[in-house]
Amino acid sequence: MTDRSDHTRATWRQSLQGWLWVxxxxxxxxxxxxxxxxxxxxFSLFSFSAMSxxxxxxxxxxxxxxxxxxKFTTALTNxxxxxxxxxxxxxxxxxxxxxxxxxxxxxxxxxNLFRTALFLPxxxxxxxxxxxxQLLMTPTTGLIxxxxxxxxxxxxxxxxxxxxxxxxxxxxxxxQWQWTGYIMALFMVAIRAVPRDLYEAMEIDGASGIQQFWHxxxxxxxxxxxxxxxxxxxxxxxxxxxxxVMTAGGPNHSSxxxxxxxxxxxxxxxxxxxxxxxxxxxxxIALTIGLMQIKxxxxx
Amino acid sequence: MKHLLAMxxxxxxxxxxxxxxxxDKTVVSFLHKFPEPENMAxxxxxxxxxxxxxxxxxxxxxxxxxxxxKDKIRVLMASxxxxxxxxxxxxEFGRKFAREGRTLDLTEALAGPEWQGxxxxxxxEPFQFEGKQFGIPVNVDSKYMIxxxxxxxxxxxxxxxxxxxxxxxxxxxxxxxEVPIAYGNQSPWAATHYIGDLFAKMVPDDVRQADYQLLAPxxxxxxxxxxxxxxxxxxxxxxKGYFNNGANAxxxxxxxxxxxxxxxAMVYLELVEFYMLADTPVAEQGWxxxxxxxxxxxxxxxDLLTGAPDGFLISxxxxxxxxxxxxxxxxxxxxxxxxxxxxxxxxxAVIGSVTEETTTPETLAGLKALEDAAGMALWLDxxxxxxxxxxxxxxxxxxxxxxxxxxxxxxxxxxAAKETLAQR
Numbered sequence: 276m277t278d279r280s281d282h283t284r285a286t287w288r289q290s291l292q293g294w295l296w297v298x299x300x301x302x303x304x305x306x307x308x309x310x311x312x313x314x315x316x317x318f319s320l321f322s323f324s325a326m327s328x329x330x331x332x333x334x335x336x337x338x339x340x341x342x343x344x345x346k347f348t349t350a351l352t353n354x355x356x357x358x359x360x361x362x363x364x365x366x367x368x369x370x371x372x373x374x375x376x377x378x379x380x381x382x383x384x385x386x387n388l389f390r391t392a393l394f395l396p397x398x399x400x401x402x403x404x405x406x407x408x409q410l411l412m413t414p415t416t417g418l419i420x421x422x423x424x425x426x427x428x429x430x431x432x433x434x435x436x437x438x439x440x441x442x443x444x445x446x447x448x449x450x451q452w453q454w455t456g457y458i459m460a461l462f463m464v465a466i467r468a469v470p471r472d473l474y475e476a477m478e479i480d481g482a483s484g485i486q487q488f489w490h491x492x493x494x495x496x497x498x499x500x501x502x503x504x505x506x507x508x509x510x511x512x513x514x515x516x517x518x519x520v521m522t523a524g525g526p527n528h529s530s531x532x533x534x535x536x537x538x539x540x541x542x543x544x545x546x547x548x549x550x551x552x553x554x555x556x557x558x559x560i561a562l563t564i565g566l567m568q569i570k571x572x573x574x575x
Numbered sequence: 576m577k578h579l580l581a582m583x584x585x586x587x588x589x590x591x592x593x594x595x596x597x598x599d600k601t602v603v604s605f606l607h608k609f610p611e612p613e614n615m616a617x618x619x620x621x622x623x624x625x626x627x628x629x630x631x632x633x634x635x636x637x638x639x640x641x642x643x644x645k646d647k648i649r650v651l652m653a654s655x656x657x658x659x660x661x662x663x664x665x666x667e668f669g670r671k672f673a674r675e676g677r678t679l680d681l682t683e684a685l686a687g688p689e690w691q692g693x694x695x696x697x698x699x700e701p702f703q704f705e706g707k708q709f710g711i712p713v714n715v716d717s718k719y720m721i722x723x724x725x726x727x728x729x730x731x732x733x734x735x736x737x738x739x740x741x742x743x744x745x746x747x748x749x750x751x752x753e754v755p756i757a758y759g760n761q762s763p764w765a766a767t768h769y770i771g772d773l774f775a776k777m778v779p780d781d782v783r784q785a786d787y788q789l790l791a792p793x794x795x796x797x798x799x800x801x802x803x804x805x806x807x808x809x810x811x812x813x814x815k816g817y818f819n820n821g822a823n824a825x826x827x828x829x830x831x832x833x834x835x836x837x838x839x840a841m842v843y844l845e846l847v848e849f850y851m852l853a854d855t856p857v858a859e860q861g862w863x864x865x866x867x868x869x870x871x872x873x874x875x876x877x878d879l880l881t882g883a884p885d886g887f888l889i890s891x892x893x894x895x896x897x898x899x900x901x902x903x904x905x906x907x908x909x910x911x912x913x914x915x916x917x918x919x920x921x922x923x924a925v926i927g928s929v930t931e932e933t934t935t936p937e938t939l940a941g942l943k944a945l946e947d948a949a950g951m952a953l954w955l956d957x958x959x960x961x962x963x964x965x966x967x968x969x970x971x972x973x974x975x976x977x978x979x980x981x982x983x984x985x986x987x988x989x990x991a992a993k994e995t996l997a998q999r
Binding site: 439 | 645649653671672761763819820829833962965969973976978
C-alpha cells in the first residue's frame, strides 16, 4: 500500500513538474491565441462599430451577409488562385531549381551566384518589395512599360496594377519573385540529406538527370514537399501585406483577399462584428488545413 | 544577502517615487495626422512653446500619416483609448464621433471673448452637429485645377469659364497630342474629389444634403438623376482619354510629379499642395489655377468649392478638458496660426493668418477664391456615411476600368445608405 501511494505521489510530482514547465507557454497560448480566437467568434455574433459602444446581438446574420457578399467570393477566389500559383511556383519551380543547383550542372561560382540572387529577395521587407514593384509596373513611366515599348512589344503594355483582370496576378507574381528562392534554399538542404550513393547507383545504371530527379530527389524530399505545400497554402490564405501595399484590394475590389477584406471591414467600414466573422472563417479554413497536415504526417 | 536586500529596497523606493514625480504634470495626449517634416517642425515648436508657458502641462504628441490615421483613430475608439485631443476631417467623419458622444461639447467654450472673430462661420459650420460645436477648425483646404501656362500658350488655349469650355479645352489638348489631366487614382479618394464636385453641381443642394446626412425618407435616398449623370460624366473623362493612361495604377503623388515634369497640361490639386510646386520645372514654365467651372443649366449649385476645413476635437472622456482647450486656444491664436502658415505652407482657418508675409501669392489667391465662394462642397468620402462613401470610392476605380456602370453604382449606394439608415 505504501509502495503504491509512494509511486502515485512520485508520478503526481513528475506530472506537476511537467505542467509547471509547460505552464508559461500554455498561459501565453491561452492569453494570446486561444482566448482571442474564442473572443473573436463571440464578436462575430454581434453588430457594432469602432465608434459606438452599443453592441447588437445578430446571431448568424453576419455569416449570412458574408455568404451573400460578392466581395467575399472575389476574395476567396483570389486566395485560391494565390494558393494554386504559389504551390506551383514555390514547390514545383523551387524544387526544380534546387535540384538543378544541387546536381552540379553549373560550375560552383555560377551556382553560388544563382543561389544568392534567387534567395536575396526573401530578405527584403515586403513593404519595400511592394513599393519597388509598384514603381516598376507604373504605366508609361515604369521600367516594365518602357522595356515593352523599347522592344516593340507595346501592345503588351498594361496598367498591370490598375486593371481588374491583371491586378491580383501582378501581385501574385511579385510574391513568387520574393519567396521562390527562399523555398528553394529549404529544398537544397533537404536534397543534401538524400544519400549520395543512391544518385551514384542510378548514374551507374545509366539513369538520366530527369530520372534521378523523379526517382530519388522527389521521394527523398517528400516530407519537405508536404510541409512546404502546407506552409505555402496557409501563407496564401493569410496573405495581406503585399496585397495591401500594392493595390489595397483594388481596383474596385478586384484584388481583394480575405485578409484585406477583414481589415477593410474593421478599420475602414467600421464593422467590427462583420470583420470578426471574416476572421472566424479564415480561422476555420486555416484550422482545417492544419488538421489535414497533422493527419497526413501521421499517415506517413 | 543583506546588501542585496538593501539595494533592492532602495531601487524599489526610487522606482516607486518616479510616478509621483510624473504626476506633478497634467498629461494631455494629442494625436494628429501631420507627420511631414515641415508640419512636425511647427507642431514640435508649438508644443515646446506651450509647455514652457504652462510648465504644469505635458503635451504628449503622436502623429501618423493621412491613410493610417483613419485606421488608428478607429482602433483607439474601439479600444476606448481616445486621445484627449485628436484630429478629424469635417463632415460625416467628424459628425459620427459627435453622434456617438465621443466629443466634448465646445459650444459654450467657443462663445468666450478670446475665441470671438477667430474663425469664419463657413469653417465652424462643418464641425457642428445638432446645433452644437464639436470641433475646432485648424486649416482650410479646397480643390483647384492647376494648369501649365506654357502648354496652354503653346496651343493658344484659355482658362475655361464654363463647364462646356472645360470639355472643349480637354478635347483641344487631346487633339494637340497632350495628356490633358494627370490623374492618380490608386488611392480612390482622388476620384471622390471629382465626383463630389460633380454631385454638388448636378444635384439640388437640399436633396444632396438630405441624402448625405440620411435625412431623406429611405425610399427617396439618392434617387435624383443628377447622381447618375455626374458619374456618367466622370466616366466619360476616362473613356475619352482626358486622364492619363492607367490612372488606377498611379498614385496621386506620381500624377502630381508627372504634371510638375510637364507631361500633362493640368492636374487637380488641393490648395495645401500649392507650395509643393515652388522651385519645380512647372514653376519656371508658369502655372495658374481655376476651380472646376460652373455647369450651365445644372440642377445643383455652381457657387460651391470642393474642399473642407480640418480640425481638432476633444475627447468626451478627457480628464483634462481645460488644459486641452487651452492648448487648442494656443495653437489657433493669431500668432501661432501665422507661424503655422509660414512654417508648413498650409493654410489656416484662423482669420488674418494667411498674408503676403506668411505664404505664396498663389496660395493667397487660392484662399481668396475660397473666401469668395458661397460655400464648400465637403470632401465626399468624409461627408457621406461610411458605407455609401465606400461604394463611391470603389466605383471611382470601377467606372474608369469599365467594370461598373453609373446606374449600378447608384443602386449600390442606395442599398448601403438604406442599410445604414435602418441601423441608426
